[in-house]
Amino acid sequence: MFQFIIRRILQTIPVLIGVSIIVFSMMHLVPGDPAQVIAGEGAPQEQIDNIRERLGLNDPLPKQYLDYVTNAVQGDLGTSMRSGRDVSSEIGARFWVTVELAFYSTVLAVFVGLIVGIISATRKYSAIDTILMLVALFGLSMPNFWLGLMLIQWFAIGIDLPSWVPFFSDTAWFSPSGWGSFSQVVLPVITLGTSSAAIIARMTRSSMLDVIGQDYIRTARAKGVKEQIVIYRHALKNALIPIVTVVGLQFGGLLGGAVLTESVFAINGMGKLIIDSIQARDFPVVQGTILVASLLFVFVNLLVDVAYRFLNKRIDLD
Amino acid sequence: MTGAPDTSYDNILEIKNLQTSFFTKDLEVKAVDGVSFSIPKGKVLGVVGESGSGKSITSLSILRLIEEPGKVKGGEILFKGENLLNKSEAQMRKIRGNEISMIFQEPMTSLNPTFTVGQQIGESFRIHQGLSKKEAKKKSVDMLKLVGIPSPEKRVDQYPFELSGGMRQRVMIAIALACNPDLLIADEPTTALDVTIQAQILDLMKDLQKKLDMGILLITHDLGVVAETCDYVAVMYCGKVVEFTDKKTLFTEPKHPYTVGLMESIPQYDQDVEGDLAVIKGSVPSPADMPKGCRFAPRCPFATDLCRNKLPDLETDEDGNQIRCWIYSDEWDGDPEVNVYERSESTS
Numbered sequence: 001m002f003q004f005i006i007r008r009i010l011q012t013i014p015v016l017i018g019v020s021i022i023v024f025s026m027m028h029l030v031p032g033d034p035a036q037v038i039a040g041e042g043a044p045q046e047q048i049d050n051i052r053e054r055l056g057l058n059d060p061l062p063k064q065y066l067d068y069v070t071n072a073v074q075g076d077l078g079t080s081m082r083s084g085r086d087v088s089s090e091i092g093a094r095f096w097v098t099v100e101l102a103f104y105s106t107v108l109a110v111f112v113g114l115i116v117g118i119i120s121a122t123r124k125y126s127a128i129d130t131i132l133m134l135v136a137l138f139g140l141s142m143p144n145f146w147l148g149l150m151l152i153q154w155f156a157i158g159i160d161l162p163s164w165v166p167f168f169s170d171t172a173w174f175s176p177s178g179w180g181s182f183s184q185v186v187l188p189v190i191t192l193g194t195s196s197a198a199i200i201a202r203m204t205r206s207s208m209l210d211v212i213g214q215d216y217i218r219t220a221r222a223k224g225v226k227e228q229i230v231i232y233r234h235a236l237k238n239a240l241i242p243i244v245t246v247v248g249l250q251f252g253g254l255l256g257g258a259v260l261t262e263s264v265f266a267i268n269g270m271g272k273l274i275i276d277s278i279q280a281r282d283f284p285v286v287q288g289t290i291l292v293a294s295l296l297f298v299f300v301n302l303l304v305d306v307a308y309r310f311l312n313k314r315i316d317l318d
Numbered sequence: 319m320t321g322a323p324d325t326s327y328d329n330i331l332e333i334k335n336l337q338t339s340f341f342t343k344d345l346e347v348k349a350v351d352g353v354s355f356s357i358p359k360g361k362v363l364g365v366v367g368e369s370g371s372g373k374s375i376t377s378l379s380i381l382r383l384i385e386e387p388g389k390v391k392g393g394e395i396l397f398k399g400e401n402l403l404n405k406s407e408a409q410m411r412k413i414r415g416n417e418i419s420m421i422f423q424e425p426m427t428s429l430n431p432t433f434t435v436g437q438q439i440g441e442s443f444r445i446h447q448g449l450s451k452k453e454a455k456k457k458s459v460d461m462l463k464l465v466g467i468p469s470p471e472k473r474v475d476q477y478p479f480e481l482s483g484g485m486r487q488r489v490m491i492a493i494a495l496a497c498n499p500d501l502l503i504a505d506e507p508t509t510a511l512d513v514t515i516q517a518q519i520l521d522l523m524k525d526l527q528k529k530l531d532m533g534i535l536l537i538t539h540d541l542g543v544v545a546e547t548c549d550y551v552a553v554m555y556c557g558k559v560v561e562f563t564d565k566k567t568l569f570t571e572p573k574h575p576y577t578v579g580l581m582e583s584i585p586q587y588d589q590d591v592e593g594d595l596a597v598i599k600g601s602v603p604s605p606a607d608m609p610k611g612c613r614f615a616p617r618c619p620f621a622t623d624l625c626r627n628k629l630p631d632l633e634t635d636e637d638g639n640q641i642r643c644w645i646y647s648d649e650w651d652g653d654p655e656v657n658v659y660e661r662s663e664s665t666s
Contacts, residue, residue, distance in 0.1 A: 215427040221383055222422075223415035223493065224445050237432045313432065313477045 001309070008305055012298050019294040023287045024068050028061070038081060038281050072291065078284035082277070087288035091270065095292065097179050098269035101261070102254040104189045109196035110247055116197070117204020122231060124209060133205070139198035144257050148191040148264035152176045155187060177266040188265045192257050196250040203246045207239040214238070241312050248304030252297045329396070330501050330533040331380070332356040336393035338379045347605040349375040349388070351557035354632065357501070357550070362527060362534040364548035366541065366580065370602050372557040373537045377503045380535070381420060382410050397501065416446040419494035423506040425486035429478035435462070435489050436474035442496035461492040466522060484515035488522065495526060502527070503535045508543060520546055541584055545569065553577050556602060556613040559632060562640035573641045575618045578658050612644065620645060622652040
């Protein structure tokens, strides 16, 4: 097991090199002179030269890349053009906000998705199954920024409905912006987690249906095992194998979705940092944030692979 | 027509007029249609028939494991004199794996790939005898030893994918026999195994049957397996029992034309290799489109108008053997001198 983890970590090295090359190239893929782009139109030549010197753009490309990687490995991602602070400290302050947002959303998505999927699978073709899968399809198709705005309107601002409408009369329960307190966390987590919950629910349903039809489930029943234990122990453990993969991939989607969600809810996370930095042409910060987000994604998928190992004994390590 | 051939026996299992159907939107498919047979205590009953004759459905009906859209519609399943169809689901759970166990056809897929062999055998002990994990594991090792698996202490912690097909079937047998059942249902236990392993598994089952004195319901389409292991045989065709005899009678004087056909389609070692193997012409009718008379009539070389129009009853003769065929009834309208073997004499 230990060996497996070590090997799996080593395998991420080529991925990281690839990511660093792509992130590094961003600066050079923008049309025209990067220094000119950063300085903005009509900037004096002096300022452009100054930027070029500061970013080391006069060096040959391989040297620039090596410098970038060497510094990045040591935690130095450059300096923000906008604030003049270290990129790493800019990100550091917001990193945990995004990780928390993505983590809570994943937990919500897995929890809701599994329950809905299992209920649907064990009552297949019933009315409950049809309704749940319809809701899941709806949740899947909703753009999350729109869902975010709707949630803010209904549950943070409140809607003016005639007083005889029950339940929705005074529903401004949660905070529409910021991050930290419970009332601030609820809406963004629902916004971000909904589509993942829907995907996991659908995946769980089909995976469970497949497993429940297997011979070994009949064996368990013939042994006198209680139906709940057949479902939650014998079937779920097998059904989880494809679900875990989906959860890992969803996490990447959540990081992307966090960009929109953080903007809608004015949360100061990495997503909002990327948007702000792109708008301000603050390239070092954009590069640094993407690099960190990629690292996070690679790390989560590493965890998924390890979890996989525990579930599926047939994966050969050696 | 109802009733066992030997009521004097203490029957461990007695099935009376069992009916199991599958329902589609506007169609009822009678997979098991009025099956009756019984298994005396400590004896082996073979149930023989082609695919689709309702053998497996009968066995799943006994354990009440028929799934939607299937349903046991009627009849009685008397196990130790009590009707299983009247039991609650909780009572059935106490019987399954404890008093009645089942072995399935496919050892490759019948074990859960995510649990160790020991966990899967031990589960029976834990459910039915309330043993702790540690005790269950110890008993699992004993079971592995009993079914002849070498180095059981090592095997108990392995996963099914680490075992061969024959080993897995031995594990299935270990699971089934863990709680000393009174009745073992074996649904084609050797079909998926290669020939040398088949013999080993059959020997093991026979051996354990004697040791534990249990009844076995052995489902098979292989008459060689029947000859090897069974005391009694029920021949099924299209959801009905067409002949029920002791093994010796089955092989010396089969009565039903279908049984005779089955016998003839077994290759003989002294058979001319150039010649074709005898076959029963035609194929099993679709359950959705059953002939209205005797179900074998369309394929039967002796069929008359009576056979085609009226379904014969299962009649019991003085020896306790049962037969569902017009030829042996007083109403028979064909050649009174008919000999069901004549075809075999003319073809061989």
